[in-house]
Amino acid sequence: xxxxxxxxxxxxxxxxxxxLLEAANKIDHFHIQAVADKDTNRANEMAEKYQCTAxxxxxxxxxxxxxxxxxxxxxxxxxxEYIKAAMKKKFNILKLAPAAxxxxxxxxxxxxxxxxxxxFAIANVNRFTQSFLALKQFLExxxxxxxxxxxxxCAVGNENIPAWQTDPKLAGGGVLLHNCYEIIDQxxxxxxxxxxxxxxxxxxxxxxxxxxxxxxxxxxVTLKFSDTFFGNLIASKVLGPExxxxxxxxxxxxxxxxxxxxxxxxxxxxxxxxxxxxxDELAWYTALLxxxxxxxxxxxxxxxxxxxxxxxxxxxxxxxVYLSARTGMPEEPxxxxxxxxIEPINIWESRK
Numbered sequence: 581x582x583x584x585x586x587x588x589x590x591x592x593x594x595x596x597x598x599x600l601l602e603a604a605n606k607i608d609h610f611h612i613q614a615v616a617d618k619d620t621n622r623a624n625e626m627a628e629k630y631q632c633t634a635x636x637x638x639x640x641x642x643x644x645x646x647x648x649x650x651x652x653x654x655x656x657x658x659x660x661e662y663i664k665a666a667m668k669k670k671f672n673i674l675k676l677a678p679a680a681x682x683x684x685x686x687x688x689x690x691x692x693x694x695x696x697x698x699x700f701a702i703a704n705v706n707r708f709t710q711s712f713l714a715l716k717q718f719l720e721x722x723x724x725x726x727x728x729x730x731x732x733x734c735a736v737g738n739e740n741i742p743a744w745q746t747d748p749k750l751a752g753g754g755v756l757l758h759n760c761y762e763i764i765d766q767x768x769x770x771x772x773x774x775x776x777x778x779x780x781x782x783x784x785x786x787x788x789x790x791x792x793x794x795x796x797x798x799x800x801v802t803l804k805f806s807d808t809f810f811g812n813l814i815a816s817k818v819l820g821p822e823x824x825x826x827x828x829x830x831x832x833x834x835x836x837x838x839x840x841x842x843x844x845x846x847x848x849x850x851x852x853x854x855x856x857x858x859x860d861e862l863a864w865y866t867a868l869l870x871x872x873x874x875x876x877x878x879x880x881x882x883x884x885x886x887x888x889x890x891x892x893x894x895x896x897x898x899x900x901v902y903l904s905a906r907t908g909m910p911e912e913p914x915x916x917x918x919x920x921x922i923e924p925i926n927i928w929e930s931r932k
Contacts, residue, residue: 642669734816797817
């Protein structure tokens with residue numbers, strides 16, 4: 581495709597969808613032609629603001645138009661069949677995380693994208709935050725020795741959770757899938773697919789029977805990368821205030837990273853350097869959308885960051901976590917990846 585504006589629609593207009601729309605409108609590569617949401621008033625309001633066509637029927641949006649790009653913020657339960665229809669019409673897709681409700685669904689989308697020769701990206705915005713980019717550069721430069729432990733913490737705080745996310749059939753999962761996806765992606769992107777995972781999940785329902793019909797709101801996950809390298813993740817929707825961070829422990833340094841700060845400490849915890857960043861969600865979304873657009877317009881010069889096929893590794897780890905919670909045993913993501921003929925790569929081992 582030659583360099584030009586991409587005819588674009590946004591599907592789903594909650595707060596994240598509106599942020600996606602605002603970011604796309606800031607980029608010259610996109611021409612917003614339509615928006616869609618089940619809430620007619622919201623769709624009309626956004627259409628008036630961005631001078632485009634409003635739809636409250638996702639199916640009509642797809643069948644009545646020919647777009648270059650579809651930006652998806654709606655929950656997968658409400659639009660899975662329409663995403664498939666869009667892909668069969670050769671729409672390139674960017675979807676907000678998570679990639680899908682489960683590994684099988686994600687793999688199906690990846691296969692369809694490959695068959696139709698189109699781009700399908702997952703919006704892992706942490707790949708575009710200055711703090712997490714600083715962490716990646718620090719690791720790639722080998723400025724920390726013998727990493728033996730990583731810990732991640734994800735407290736959702738008072739975030740308003742839509743009711744459908746409590747239903748396992750509609751949501752696919754709870755706090756791990758919908759709130760920790762990008763932290764899990766950072767772990768895998770920077771290090772490896774773990775050899776094994778072990779998980780305990782629960783929710784605050786009154787009894788065991790009730791808990792079976794709700795997604796998890798609290799989870800503790802242990803990750804084994806090698807005999808000398810482990811990780812853990814604590815996640816909860818009932819802890820507050822909102823806080824998300826990743827810590828990396830090496831022989832000589834401790835690295836702590838959040839969306840706005842990157843801290844380097846010595847092995848005793850004394851701060852050596854602390855970097856604070858002022859970029860915000862709009863800047864992150866703008867950067868990722870610019871990457872997505874250029875990967876379509878000028879693919880030979882611009883690699884797509886966070887493709888859906890790459891995100892199958894994230895989905896395999898999450899699938900293994902949920903399986904472990906059910907079986908009470910450690911599970912191996914590599915076994916799930918073999919279903920899609922994807923081999924895990926231990927990035928950290930390759931750097932030694």
